[in-house]
Amino acid sequence: MGALDYLSNFCTVTSTSIRTKRKPMQTVEIKVKMDCDGCERRVRNAVTSLKGVKTVEVERIKSRVVVSGYVDPNKVLKRIKSTGKTRAKFWPYVEQHLVYYPYATEAYARKAPSGYVRNVVQAFPAAPSSNDAPAEENFVSLFSDDNVYACSIM
Template sequence: MGIFHQLSEFFTSCTKPPEKRIPKKTVHIRVKMDCEGCEKKVKNAVKDFDGVESYNVTKNQQRVTVTGHIDANEILDEVRSTGKTADMWSLVPYNLVAYPYAIGAYDMKAPTGFVRGVPQAVGDPKSPELKMMALFNDDNANACSIM
């Protein structure tokens, strides 16, 4: 009977549709944390979640970074279940943005060195401002056509 059982399990496993696995990704979430207790609550909620490979909770930046085979909305719901205010991280480092003080980009509540990633903040490569900046580029000594 043992061999028949193994054969039946083999054939049923071959006919089952493969489970769809969520691709590996990194999710950034902004969470309002005031103290170390808040930080600990969020860490405990994230570390026990299925599919999480690594996580980083930074109280100073009010940021949680989770990497693994996870769904972003499920992680967001798990963090919100701790009672903390949380939303998706929509901020980018200000040195990656051409116009960090464009309308809608600068946020007084954002951590130091971050601005919102809005389309107005990213410059158009055909704009005259960016062409003039490229004329006097310090990285390329041959870029300055005037000297």
């Protein structure tokens, strides 16, 4: 049996490295304040050198960096912070037309770029439930679009 055990060691395949799953393709948006061409170049070079990065878009006016590829968002943020941009954070804004009420106190941000508001959960008006008392009136029925002078409040 000694010879067979010896030969079986050559025939078996052992893997010392653990196979890692490939990261999914994703887009990471980060808010970074960049004042000059040097800041922009430093951030672009730092992110481009990451493994798995396909495209890098730097928008200095909006203070925004968009990275697409097979990357980990936290690693991208950490790499940008390593360039000296310690106040960098994930993009907190969404486009204004995607929000139900963009001028709510929670959503409106003066520091947001033009056409963007904060990404917050907003309350929608509640639909009247069937358990309401019949004495309550529906406010929509108080006004008439056909006859604007027929207001039932007066």
